[in-house]
Amino acid sequence: MSQASAAAAAAPGPATTTPAAPHRTAPRSGWFTIPEPLRLVFRQFPLVTYAPNELPLRSPSNRDLPVLYVFASDQDAWKGLPSYNPSCLKWQTFLKLAGVQFRIAPSSNHASPTGALPFLIPSSSPSDAASQMPIPSNKLERYALEKGAEKLADTTGSKLDAYQTLLDHRIRNAWLYALYLSPGNSSLLSQLYVEPCSASMVVRTTIMHKLRRAAEAEVLQSIGAPRVPPTTLYIGAEQAFEALSAGLGSDEWFFGNSRPGLFDAAVFAYTHLLLDDNLAWIDTRLRDSLLKFPALVEHRKRLLSRCWGKTE
Amino acid sequence: MELHVWGEAFGLPSIDPECLAAISYLHHAVPRSEWSLIASNDVSVSPDYVLPALHHAGTWISGYLNIVQHLAAHTSFTSADDDLTEAQRADALAYASYLSSRGSALLAFFLYVSPSAWTELTRPAYSSLLRFPLTWTVPLKIRSAAIAKTEHLGLDHLAADVDPEDGSSESKVTAPVTATGFLRLPTRPSVSVSMQPEQAAAIRLQSLLEDFFLTLDELRGNKAYFLGDEKPTSLDFLAFGYLRLLRVRTPHPFVEKCMARNPAGANLIKFLDTMQTNIIQWKDGYTLPWTRPAAQSLVTLTSRFADNATENIPGVGDSWKSWRGDGVKESDGTRDPTQVLFAVGAAVAGLAAVGGAVAFKALSPFGDTSHRWDAPKAGLYQFGDIGTIFGSLPGFESPASPPIPSPMERDTVYQGEKVEVAVDVEP
Numbered sequence: 001m002s003q004a005s006a007a008a009a010a011a012p013g014p015a016t017t018t019p020a021a022p023h024r025t026a027p028r029s030g031w032f033t034i035p036e037p038l039r040l041v042f043r044q045f046p047l048v049t050y051a052p053n054e055l056p057l058r059s060p061s062n063r064d065l066p067v068l069y070v071f072a073s074d075q076d077a078w079k080g081l082p083s084y085n086p087s088c089l090k091w092q093t094f095l096k097l098a099g100v101q102f103r104i105a106p107s108s109n110h111a112s113p114t115g116a117l118p119f120l121i122p123s124s125s126p127s128d129a130a131s132q133m134p135i136p137s138n139k140l141e142r143y144a145l146e147k148g149a150e151k152l153a154d155t156t157g158s159k160l161d162a163y164q165t166l167l168d169h170r171i172r173n174a175w176l177y178a179l180y181l182s183p184g185n186s187s188l189l190s191q192l193y194v195e196p197c198s199a200s201m202v203v204r205t206t207i208m209h210k211l212r213r214a215a216e217a218e219v220l221q222s223i224g225a226p227r228v229p230p231t232t233l234y235i236g237a238e239q240a241f242e243a244l245s246a247g248l249g250s251d252e253w254f255f256g257n258s259r260p261g262l263f264d265a266a267v268f269a270y271t272h273l274l275l276d277d278n279l280a281w282i283d284t285r286l287r288d289s290l291l292k293f294p295a296l297v298e299h300r301k302r303l304l305s306r307c308w309g310k311t312e
Numbered sequence: 313m314e315l316h317v318w319g320e321a322f323g324l325p326s327i328d329p330e331c332l333a334a335i336s337y338l339h340h341a342v343p344r345s346e347w348s349l350i351a352s353n354d355v356s357v358s359p360d361y362v363l364p365a366l367h368h369a370g371t372w373i374s375g376y377l378n379i380v381q382h383l384a385a386h387t388s389f390t391s392a393d394d395d396l397t398e399a400q401r402a403d404a405l406a407y408a409s410y411l412s413s414r415g416s417a418l419l420a421f422f423l424y425v426s427p428s429a430w431t432e433l434t435r436p437a438y439s440s441l442l443r444f445p446l447t448w449t450v451p452l453k454i455r456s457a458a459i460a461k462t463e464h465l466g467l468d469h470l471a472a473d474v475d476p477e478d479g480s481s482e483s484k485v486t487a488p489v490t491a492t493g494f495l496r497l498p499t500r501p502s503v504s505v506s507m508q509p510e511q512a513a514a515i516r517l518q519s520l521l522e523d524f525f526l527t528l529d530e531l532r533g534n535k536a537y538f539l540g541d542e543k544p545t546s547l548d549f550l551a552f553g554y555l556r557l558l559r560v561r562t563p564h565p566f567v568e569k570c571m572a573r574n575p576a577g578a579n580l581i582k583f584l585d586t587m588q589t590n591i592i593q594w595k596d597g598y599t600l601p602w603t604r605p606a607a608q609s610l611v612t613l614t615s616r617f618a619d620n621a622t623e624n625i626p627g628v629g630d631s632w633k634s635w636r637g638d639g640v641k642e643s644d645g646t647r648d649p650t651q652v653l654f655a656v657g658a659a660v661a662g663l664a665a666v667g668g669a670v671a672f673k674a675l676s677p678f679g680d681t682s683h684r685w686d687a688p689k690a691g692l693y694q695f696g697d698i699g700t701i702f703g704s705l706p707g708f709e710s711p712a713s714p715p716i717p718s719p720m721e722r723d724t725v726y727q728g729e730k731v732e733v734a735v736d737v738e739p
Contacts, residue, residue: 158526158527158528158530158531159403159406159530159531161410161414161523161527162403162406162407162409162410162527163406165406165409165410165413165414166405166406166409168413169409169412169413170409177640181640181641209654216639216640219640220638220639220640221457221460221461222413224362224416224457224461225355225360225361225362226355226361226633226638227360227637227638227639227640227641228360228639228640229360229640229641229642230640230641230642232360233640239405240405242402242405243401243402243403243405243406244402245402246398246401246402247399247402247403247406249399
């Protein structure tokens with residue numbers, strides 16, 4: 001009984017402010033009162049208070065420029081080099097062609113509101129909430145045409161729709177096989193998409209496996225057959241390159257336009273990545289197919305020097 | 313040479329657009345005595361698992377474009393594409409690709425995804441093509457592939473939503489009173505809210521269809537065929553296959569109306585008529601070189617059914633497909649070591665799950681079905697069995713031992729399903 005009253009006296013709050021008989025304080029040390037030894041332990045916290053963390057280097061320093069979030073390494077993003085993902089590179093190139101001033105930032109699919117990169121966050125002021133809405137890739141074309149300084153080639157037309165399906169099916173399928181499924185290129189896949197995610201071997205193996213199954217499912221769905229030999233995909237892609245090369249003919253840009261447009265950017269996104277010497281392709285079958293068509297190789301050089309101002 | 317296809321439906325020689333195109337192309341390019349047509353209705357006849365498949369000189373060629381190329385390269389029959397320029401060939405490939413992606417997605421929507429067309433038209437057609445147990449598995453597989461195809465058009469959700477009975481989705485009933493009991497003020501719904509999903513989809517579909525017609529019509533222009541005036545090319549037969557199937561009369565003749573209203577669509581109807589009167593003669597009682605497919609034994613049929621059924625087992629189906637050789641891989645028989653690892657892991661996990669279930673079943677249930685309470689033991693009875701033996705001896709009769717009640721003095725006060733309470737009544 002004396003111990004209980006001592007504990008009640010030590011406790012701050014109503015027990016000490018209203019001195020009461022021991023038989024009345026005893027119920028107060030019921031469910032919601034912390035026992036004294038625990039209270040003593042918790043009084044020791046916080047043991048150490050650290051200084052607040054610095055913001056990461058890649059966090060936006062100013063919001064004056066729109067930021068396009070793409071797959072890229074930190075260094076490449078800092079220098080504004082081309083992304084290594086075809087659909088990101090397509091929009092990166094297109095925005096450059098349209099004359100939009102923007103920065104790129106490395107990101108991942110999980111960060112995107114639509115679940116897929118790229119997306120763009122326009123330049124904004126903190127007071128204006130509407131300007132901070134991210135723009136997904138399917139609305140980027142309109143954004144670029146509104147904000148861009150350059151007048152671009154007309155991107156509507158029936159031929160464009162038809163040729164676009166060559167890129168979206170034949171070439172994309174072969175690309176998916178070459179990068180994701182071909183055993184020779186697994187070190188490249190790992191370097192681009194897996195190693196930045198985690199240092200743990202278990203996580204890396206799982207991510208690799210998931211990426212491969214997803215790529216395989218995409219290819220099978222696009223072909224519409226339960227099994228596809230890779231040679232079929234490569235032959236299909238070579239035929240598509242041939243058709244694209246014939247469609248380009250001796251013109252500078254596709255469909256006889258005087259300026260490059262969205263379709264040029266879409267073709268460049270694949271041709272540049274296949275011909276880029278910084279990507280270590282081991283299984284070079286798709287690259288070799290492309291090299292058979294000098295018109296496309298020249299087209300890639302023209303666009304590279306126009307957007308990044310360098311020639312290889 | 314033999315052409316293996318999906319069989320007849322809707323009054324057409326094939327239910328599949330590429331098969332229809334291949335039939336009409338071979339009919340046009342190859343003399344009747346040189347080929348035979350087999351409605352095998354089984355993708356596994358060809359090594360690529362795609363119909364149409366041409367079996368010629370010991371090799372299998374599958375897919376319409378591959379068949380056309382093979383005929384041009386390896387046979388003496390005049391190819392329809394011989395006179396094309398390089399640019400025209402490029403166009404032919406691009407538009408063929410357009411047809412087989414956009415066209416097949418639209419077709420998949422109208423014949424497979426749309427619930428009314430599926431139940432009234434397409435599924436019965438497949439039922440007549442396939443033998444009995446396969447009608448349970450194969451059409452469903454084809455439909456789920458079709459739904460996946462329409463995903464990028466944003467129309468796949470209609471398959472699940474729409475009630476096939478009345479063609480409308482779940483009605484949005486709101487209570488006339490609020491939670492506090494006041495009458496709810498009538499709200500005037502905006503246009504987008506009051507539209508049913510099908511109506512919203514119809515607007516999107518119409519624009520997709522019109523784009524599709526316009527794209528094709530712009531290539532054709534004023535020409536009789538897509539790439540020229542004189543004679544049809546392989547692209548014309550492919551376009552015929554897709555457009556003819558799109559014009560199949562479905563329960564809701566949406567395409568037909570849209571095609572007739574739209575100027576580009578009306579031009580394509582003219583193109584279909586030109587093809588049908590000038591090129592395609594199987595309309596007018598002309599018999600195609602049909603040959604009966606080799607009869608399938610009961611064993612083959614059962615194994616196909618079992619194979620299809622295994623694919624649908626959750627958790628096992630994917631491993632089974634991959635084990636069977638599905639996927640995108642070289643056909644040299646090497647297996648990915650990680651795949652073996654995953655297969656072993658999956659097998660171990662499966663065994664563990666089954667073992668766990670068995671062990672759980674074997675556990676005694678928590679609480680017996682009947683409980684027994686005894687009166688506190690007194691006297692020698694508290695010493696267990698020995699006490700009972702001694703207690704029943706006459707010399708050790710203890711006054712506290714309960715007297716055995718006669719049946720008359722026992723009264724049941726409660727009898728439930730599992731519980732029975734009986735009290736002994738002392739006289």
